[in-house]
Amino acid sequence: MNLKMKKLSHLYLITAVSLVSCTNNNHSEHDHDHEAHDHSKEIESVEAHEHSDEIILDEHIAHDFGVKVIGVEPADFNDVIKVSGRVLPSSSGDMILSAKSSGIITLRNGINLGSKVNNGTTIASLSSRGMTGGDLNESTAANLEMAKKELDRLKPLYEEQIIPKKDYIAAQNAYEQALIAHSGSKSGSSVNSQSSGVITELFVKSGEYVNAGQPIARVSSSQNLVLRADFPEKYMADGMNIVSANIRTAYMDSAIALSNLNGRMVATAKDSYPVSPGYIPVYFEFNNDGSVSAGTSCEVFLLGKKKNNAIVIPEKAIIEQMGQKYAFVKIDSEGYKKVPVELGMSDGKSREVLSGINLGDSIVVEGVTFIKLAETKNIIPQGHSHNH
DSSP: OOHHHHHHHHHHHHHHHHHHHHHHHHHHHHHHOHHHHHHHHHHHHHHHHHTTTEEEOOHHHHHHTTOEEEEOOOEEEEEEEEEEEEEEEOGGGEEEEEOSSOEEEEEOTTOOTTOEEOTTOEEEEEEOTTSTTOOHHHHHHHHHHHHHHHHHHHHHHHHTTSSOHHHHHHHHHHHHHHHHHOOSOSSSEEEEOSSOEEEEEEOOOTTOEEOTTOEEEEEEOOSEEEEEEEEEGGGGGGTOOOOEEEEEOTTOSSOEEGGGGTOEEEEOGGGSOOSBTTEEEEEEEEEOOSSSOTTOEEEEEEEEEEEEEEOEEEGGGOEEETTEEEEEEEOSSSEEEEEEOEEEEEOSSEEEEEESOOTTOEEEEESHHHHHHHHHHTOOOTTOOOOO
């Protein structure tokens, strides 16, 4: 049992003991002063009825369970259109690694999507040994060796003017051609990264036959990523002026603002062509801080015209019960009230409130689940005053 549950169990036990003690005391009073007991119970009944919608929670217990509140102040909020999107690697820092020869490819151990590589790191090896036509590299290696021996043989003869210059130059050209044709390995060839970065795509699997020049992997060395948001064409007529975007992936609790990652729009809907019927892509470029991976699908909250003096609360402050949205308002040091709210648009981080919350209210933004539990269990610390 974790610490919070232990504290909660202890709290329930104290509450139960207090109620039992209260019952026993009332019983004793009943035996000695029946009229006084009835009068006290009547006052308690009226008081409970008047505050039946209030949630009472000792301020020290609330602090221990991480309950935090914020004051609601006027805030700026943007018009929002929620769409789908995908995070892509930035083409400015991409490099495609290709096969230097044909053959069976074997990816090096540890080479996977997301693997970091350095300049010169071997990604894979290729071999055509045992295949029809033999290993091309064995043939080019043999040709290179023969051309080198011939050049070495003719060089001293040329220097002593025993052979004409044209014979020596022909031997030099033959050696250079053999050197160009050879991949550098006597058997097979290797695929090496030509820059430091991250493998964002693998086009082949170990054991596949590949042809010379065939793409093997994509290495991204860019510090930026690109977001493609699929903008519905129907909103084009509304003339929405997109200024930025927030994104939320399946593994995020809350959306992140591209503005916090130096995000900028690089192509608008007016500049792009439809990628699917009814949708036009909008592209943003932003810093790659490691929180989002290329290839990830995400929810995109496109931000448009700004409105001033809106009532805005964090998404995490909102709960739902039976289809109705609520927030908890703190009304004094130990009292909370669950209020129904009518909500407007969401930008993935915050939500506009149309009614139910007023400027100056203190709303619970941390420990919301515990306040909800306190409401269910009706936890009432001894000595709490209802004079608000």
